[in-house]
Amino acid sequence: MIRTDFLRQLDSFNLVIKKKIASSFTGERRAEQVGAGLIFRDYSNYMYGDDFKHIDWKVYGKTDRLYVKRYEEDRNLTVHVLVDFSGSMDFGSKIKKYEYASMIALGFSYIALKNNEKFVLAAFDDKLDFFRANKGRAQIASMLYYLNNKKPVCSTKFFESLVRYKQLIHSRSMVVIISDFFCDVSEIESILLKFKKNRIVLIQVLDTLEKKMNIEGDYDLVDLESSDRLHTFIDPFLRKKYFEQLEKHQADIRSICGEIKADFYVVNSDEDVFDVFYRILY
Numbered sequence: 362m363i364r365t366d367f368l369r370q371l372d373s374f375n376l377v378i379k380k381k382i383a384s385s386f387t388g389e390r391r392a393e394q395v396g397a398g399l400i401f402r403d404y405s406n407y408m409y410g411d412d413f414k415h416i417d418w419k420v421y422g423k424t425d426r427l428y429v430k431r432y433e434e435d436r437n438l439t440v441h442v443l444v445d446f447s448g449s450m451d452f453g454s455k456i457k458k459y460e461y462a463s464m465i466a467l468g469f470s471y472i473a474l475k476n477n478e479k480f481v482l483a484a485f486d487d488k489l490d491f492f493r494a495n496k497g498r499a500q501i502a503s504m505l506y507y508l509n510n511k512k513p514v515c516s517t518k519f520f521e522s523l524v525r526y527k528q529l530i531h532s533r534s535m536v537v538i539i540s541d542f543f544c545d546v547s548e549i550e551s552i553l554l555k556f557k558k559n560r561i562v563l564i565q566v567l568d569t570l571e572k573k574m575n576i577e578g579d580y581d582l583v584d585l586e587s588s589d590r591l592h593t594f595i596d597p598f599l600r601k602k603y604f605e606q607l608e609k610h611q612a613d614i615r616s617i618c619g620e621i622k623a624d625f626y627v628v629n630s631d632e633d634v635f636d637v638f639y640r641i642l643y
């Protein structure tokens with residue numbers, strides 16, 4: 362089951378999420394800077410180089426002087442939180458990866474709600490599924506109910522689901538994708554390029570066993586997405602090859618993220634959730 366005891370600890374991050382992204386494009390509520398927005402602020406004298414379309418011709422007709430309308434940019438942040446519910450997330454030695462991912466998703470939504478920011482929560486597996494939010498404080502409770510009753514399915518359509526989701530984003534946003542990212546790196550790259558105008562945070566959730574592979578001997582391995590089975594003997598050589606592949610996969614993701622200035626974090630499902638947020642938002 363998904364824990365919620367950590368949420369109150371996240372109150373200290375009310376301003377951190379704003380500080381982290383304000384230099385790029387958004388902040389809490391409205392920014393005080395003047396720009397081409399929808400909220401009228403005041404007038405200023407026309408100066409050479411000002412856009413003619415901002416001149417108030419009615420004022421000119423009355424005063425015979427040129428004044429330019431100034432606006433505050435409406436820079437409300439929309440936080441999009443996407444959680445992987447594919448079969449591989451249904452693994453965990455202490456807590457299932459999808460349950461841990463759900464707690465992180467709940468945390469981001471809680472912070473956004475506390476900061477009066479818009480947020481959208483969606484889950485993806487072989488299809489895209491949206492959480493339909495209630496209003497007010499009931500949102501967190503209804504979101505918890507949704508996540509507790511959402512279960513992983515075998516297959517996943519990582520690329521197709523996120524491409525479809527991108528079509529729903531119409532303003533620069535913060536996009537948080539929580540997954541184990543056990544998919545082709547080329548798909549991850551294609552998705553990130555489509556989202557690159559936004560602030561992107563990738564959070565890879567791994568179980569302790571997946572990170573340490575501290576087992577040895579005969580095992581029947583089951584692919585949780587295809588149900589394929591493989592009987593194998595895990596020895597030091599196989600563990601070494603596994604770590605090489607895992608490290609290469611993560612290095613490739615980091616490289617792609619570095620090129621488009623996205624953030625990539627690897628978290629362990631037995632890590633304290635507060636510590637995860639401290640690491641990500643500080």
